[in-house]
Amino acid sequence: MPRLTLSSLLEDILELALPELSRAEGLAASVIRDQILSGRMVLLANPNHHEVRPTLVGQPSGIKVNANIGTSPLRNDAGKELEKLRVAEAAGADTVMDLSTAGDLNAIRIGMLQATRLPLGTVPLYALAQTVVEAGRDPAEITEGQILAEIRTQAEQGVDFMTVHCGLTMRGAELASRERRLLGIVSRGGSIIARWMAKNGRENPFLTRYDDILDIAREHNVTLSLGDGLRPGAGADAGDAAQWDEVAVLGDLQRRAMQAGVQAMIEGPGHVPMDQVEAQIRTMKRLVNGAPLYVLGPLVTDCAPGYDHIAGAIGGALAVRAGADFLCYLTPAEHLTLPDAEDVRQGVMASRVAAQAASSAMGRPSALAREQAVSEGRRDLDWTKLAEHALDPCEVARRRAEHSGEKECAMCGKFCAIRMLSDV
Amino acid sequence: MPRLTLSSLLEDILELALPELSRAEGLAASVIRDQILSGRMVLLANPNHHEVRPTLVGQPSGIKVNANIGTSPLRNDAGKELEKLRVAEAAGADTVMDLSTAGDLNAIRIGMLQATRLPLGTVPLYALAQTVVEAGRDPAEITEGQILAEIRTQAEQGVDFMTVHCGLTMRGAELASRERRLLGIVSRGGSIIARWMAKNGRENPFLTRYDDILDIAREHNVTLSLGDGLRPGAGADAGDAAQWDEVAVLGDLQRRAMQAGVQAMIEGPGHVPMDQVEAQIRTMKRLVNGAPLYVLGPLVTDCAPGYDHIAGAIGGALAVRAGADFLCYLTPAEHLTLPDAEDVRQGVMASRVAAQAASSAMGRPSALAREQAVSEGRRDLDWTKLAEHALDPCEVARRRAEHSGEKECAMCGKFCAIRMLSDV
Numbered sequence: 001m002p003r004l005t006l007s008s009l010l011e012d013i014l015e016l017a018l019p020e021l022s023r024a025e026g027l028a029a030s031v032i033r034d035q036i037l038s039g040r041m042v043l044l045a046n047p048n049h050h051e052v053r054p055t056l057v058g059q060p061s062g063i064k065v066n067a068n069i070g071t072s073p074l075r076n077d078a079g080k081e082l083e084k085l086r087v088a089e090a091a092g093a094d095t096v097m098d099l100s101t102a103g104d105l106n107a108i109r110i111g112m113l114q115a116t117r118l119p120l121g122t123v124p125l126y127a128l129a130q131t132v133v134e135a136g137r138d139p140a141e142i143t144e145g146q147i148l149a150e151i152r153t154q155a156e157q158g159v160d161f162m163t164v165h166c167g168l169t170m171r172g173a174e175l176a177s178r179e180r181r182l183l184g185i186v187s188r189g190g191s192i193i194a195r196w197m198a199k200n201g202r203e204n205p206f207l208t209r210y211d212d213i214l215d216i217a218r219e220h221n222v223t224l225s226l227g228d229g230l231r232p233g234a235g236a237d238a239g240d241a242a243q244w245d246e247v248a249v250l251g252d253l254q255r256r257a258m259q260a261g262v263q264a265m266i267e268g269p270g271h272v273p274m275d276q277v278e279a280q281i282r283t284m285k286r287l288v289n290g291a292p293l294y295v296l297g298p299l300v301t302d303c304a305p306g307y308d309h310i311a312g313a314i315g316g317a318l319a320v321r322a323g324a325d326f327l328c329y330l331t332p333a334e335h336l337t338l339p340d341a342e343d344v345r346q347g348v349m350a351s352r353v354a355a356q357a358a359s360s361a362m363g364r365p366s367a368l369a370r371e372q373a374v375s376e377g378r379r380d381l382d383w384t385k386l387a388e389h390a391l392d393p394c395e396v397a398r399r400r401a402e403h404s405g406e407k408e409c410a411m412c413g414k415f416c417a418i419r420m421l422s423d424v
Numbered sequence: 425m426p427r428l429t430l431s432s433l434l435e436d437i438l439e440l441a442l443p444e445l446s447r448a449e450g451l452a453a454s455v456i457r458d459q460i461l462s463g464r465m466v467l468l469a470n471p472n473h474h475e476v477r478p479t480l481v482g483q484p485s486g487i488k489v490n491a492n493i494g495t496s497p498l499r500n501d502a503g504k505e506l507e508k509l510r511v512a513e514a515a516g517a518d519t520v521m522d523l524s525t526a527g528d529l530n531a532i533r534i535g536m537l538q539a540t541r542l543p544l545g546t547v548p549l550y551a552l553a554q555t556v557v558e559a560g561r562d563p564a565e566i567t568e569g570q571i572l573a574e575i576r577t578q579a580e581q582g583v584d585f586m587t588v589h590c591g592l593t594m595r596g597a598e599l600a601s602r603e604r605r606l607l608g609i610v611s612r613g614g615s616i617i618a619r620w621m622a623k624n625g626r627e628n629p630f631l632t633r634y635d636d637i638l639d640i641a642r643e644h645n646v647t648l649s650l651g652d653g654l655r656p657g658a659g660a661d662a663g664d665a666a667q668w669d670e671v672a673v674l675g676d677l678q679r680r681a682m683q684a685g686v687q688a689m690i691e692g693p694g695h696v697p698m699d700q701v702e703a704q705i706r707t708m709k710r711l712v713n714g715a716p717l718y719v720l721g722p723l724v725t726d727c728a729p730g731y732d733h734i735a736g737a738i739g740g741a742l743a744v745r746a747g748a749d750f751l752c753y754l755t756p757a758e759h760l761t762l763p764d765a766e767d768v769r770q771g772v773m774a775s776r777v778a779a780q781a782a783s784s785a786m787g788r789p790s791a792l793a794r795e796q797a798v799s800e801g802r803r804d805l806d807w808t809k810l811a812e813h814a815l816d817p818c819e820v821a822r823r824r825a826e827h828s829g830e831k832e833c834a835m836c837g838k839f840c841a842i843r844m845l846s847d848v
């Protein structure tokens with residue numbers, strides 16, 4: 001197995017962060033260090049991000065949850081995105097990605113980096129596409145020089161992890177064409193690169209210039225999130241040749257990253273029926289050398305627009321049990337419109353429910369301790385204890401507020417099962 | 425294996441209902457008939473319920489979803505419960521249970537039976553408990569005569585299925601005592617019966633008078649929902665001796681129901697960690713002779729008050745894949761307060777997402793057709809088609825309303841992946 005060529009920068013970050021990480025994760029410092037060197041764990045922390053909270057992703061650290069925020073051409077309000085950032089933090093997100101595609105993207109990104117200590121991720125291709133499209137040109141006109149310049153700019157600004165769709169090849173795009181798939185390519189970044197390759201008749205520039213990207217990433221400890229441009233956009237497309245072709249390429253790119261002293265994680269599907277989630281996650285994990293898996297959902301049904309946070313929570317829980325490390329939330333707005341602040345809160349909570357359910361099923365000590373504490377609070381009708389250990393203390397308090405004078409909850413009142421047997 | 429002794433009443437109901445059931449379920453009439461005779465499927469329809477829609481529960485009919493509504497001592501407004509009934513119907517619930525414990529329970533129940541064609545379920549013990557408690561007496565003073573009279577009254581009113589906690593024995597209650605369990609008995613009905621047995625020093629009257637209950641049920645084609653008074657109230661209690669003791673008794677009671685010409689289904693847990701859901705469902709199904717399983721959740725984490733509809737959707741999807749037939753919803757208000765109308769809507773939709781995800785993973789033709797239709801709508805940016813086949817067309821329309829003039833959704837706008845490749 002490949003081992004990470006540890007950069008002096010990452011060595012310095014580790015030295016500073018290990019004591020607190022060890023305490024927070026309940027893992028020996030030597031285990032964390034060894035997992036990072038094996039590539040099965042990454043430490044998100046770009047020193048250019050002022051006061052960033054170094055965050056571990058990968059087995060056996062705790063499952064992390066990411067919230068995607070950012071402007072879109074049809075809903076472009078940087079202030080609202082900062083509000084969503086605060087809501088995501090309050091709801092317990094571990095990281096945030098700025099996926100803005102409208103407005104002053106540099107200003108938005110810098111504003112977010114200043115506003116949060118959570119690791120911030122981006123998709124540099126979005127800024128590149130916005131620039132050319134706003135100049136009235138085609139995304140296919142993006143140059144290799146622009147790509148490297150944008151990645152360098154964002155790395156210098158302090159972005160902690162970046163999605164780069166390096167694994168999408170001309171062969172993969174052909175395998176994912178409409179003739180073979182129900183929904184073709186549904187990744188925004190993947191579709192731009194596929195267009196670029198088709199128009200230019202050349203291989204993906206993120207792949208051909210991968211060594212240059214690695215150089216920039218190493219310089220600032222930017223963790224690469226190797227994107228799944230060919231993720232299935234419908235359950236019917238899950239697990240097809242296009243998807244696996246890209247995963248195999250990502251496995252090679254993960255090895256090259258390790259050799260270059262760059263941390264990498266792997267993005268995963270997408271729309272995957274329940275019966276395929278475990279097989280997909282386990283096979284991916286094998287193909288990418290055990291690197292951390294960062295999954296979007298998976299969505300176990302295509303039919304739930306308005307409720308994709310729930311479809312994603314079902315898939316996410318299954319994925320975590322099968323080995324996924326990092327859940328990218330989905331909100332009730334997915335597939336329909338840009339999420340608002342309440343959607344963000346619902347999305348983070350749904351992913352946290354999935355992570356807690358899977359973690360306790362996996363016997364993780366901190367997850368089991370939480371289950372025990374909440375149930376003890378419930379047994380004793382001790383609402384303070386229950387709220388303290390619940391995933392969302394504020395929601396417990398809000399729901400209870402109307403009946404805070406009552407010992408029982410308002411569902412059962414005097415027919416409370418717990419009280420019914422208290423004197424027999 | 426036991427076979428159902430078909431009553432002439434059920435024979436008449438089947439004769440009338442089979443053509444429409446066959447069409448709606450996509451099953452041959454002979455298959456439905458045979459499954460009912462084998463006890464693996466039940467037909468909910470009490471002829472006293474005017475214009476009730478006969479509804480099948482059990483393999484291989486479609487997975488059904490139930491919504492619990494009803495007043496409680498701390499929230500007692502019959503009008504609001506009727507509003508929740510309408511919301512549950514609009515959201516796509518297949519059945520409704522009236523779990524009222526406050527107000528004029530007869531009037532509330534009759535009002536609901538008149539207001540809906542969906543099969544209505546109840547827990548007769550709640551009315552019995554309310555009567556004695558309002559008279560200032562102890563639930564332990566409920567008499568066997570009162571129990572049979574209440575069941576008869578409700579059967580004559582038209583209640584289609586009733587939860588009766590016949591499987592809870594003195595031995596089971598002892599096994600579930602606080603000394604052995606984190607949370608003891610959490611079923612409302614179960615706790616009342618445990619109190620009754622402890623105070624009277626006698627066996628569960630629903631068990632000792634089971635033959636009389638069967639007589640009433642047969643007379644009106646009331647389907648018995650054999651309750652799980654000892655269901656685990658915490659993940660830590662799942663699968664303990666108390667739970668299995670009750671399930672084994674329920675298996676015997678299901679056989680006796682079949683011999684008496686009474687349809688029966690079995691209620692299931694409860695709080696169950698993810699890693700135990702499949703084993704629990706498969707083992708239960710075996711112990712109860714393949715009878716339909718009616719599951720509450722299961723809740724795969726104790727830590728999600730405010731989000732138990734999501735914890736329940738994860739468990740429900742796993743349970744359906746393992747063989748559960750009928751999902752009792754959980755709402756975001758579970759464990760905290762009585763649900764309001766919006767909670768009811770969220771609860772029904774969460775269960776429907778779980779049912780759809782599991783059904784498509786099981787290859788059910790109608791579920792797969794729906795997946796295909798929604799994804800075709802998505803591929804073609806045909807919002808009308810997408811909404812038509814989505815689980816909640818109204819929510820799609822509501823979310824889209826603000827941007828109905830746009831072809832793409834407001835998440836990506838001009839960076840829509842589907843449009844990005846439309847000209848290459």
